[in-house]
Amino acid sequence: MPRTIRSRNLDLIRWLDCGHKHTAKKLDAITNTNYLSKMATGEMEISDRKARSIEKTLDFPVGWLDRDNVALIMTAAIDFELHRLLVDYPEDAKAGLVKFLIAGPKQ
Structure with missing residues (x-):
């Protein structure tokens, strides 16, 4: 499965949030460590429902995972x-x- 904007953004969150384990702990009510890794690397799809749950849990605005935040770094x-x-x-x-x-x- 190819990388998507959602997977790249989730990967970005992992690196900006003190790493995989720290992010996985914050999202433990939504997913487990293994699935988080698969979603961030593009091996597993991030559904609309899962994306909104991640955003809500991390207190991000709705749709944050759907915009190209990686490109914003290069603005x-x-x-x-x-x-x-x-x-x-x-x-x-x-x-x-x-x-x-x-x-x-x-x-």
Whole structure:
């Protein structure tokens, strides 16, 4: 089974969270150490239900496992700066900016 965004993110969590055993302990109500390893390496699928349970247990936002968090580590400085500036804006302002950017430049 090929690696997926979910498996890469789960692997990222393991390395950022003091290793496999520490992460496995946090997720012991959801999965065991062996299955955690298989999910993180892509040998075992991470279902929608399992993904949401992992996110909830780790207090991550819903959908965190489904976005390419590994690519965020490689973000260019200007993109990171935009993110840093937007974090504190209200949700409606962010939604308006997204609509503006999707519409693209007017010719």
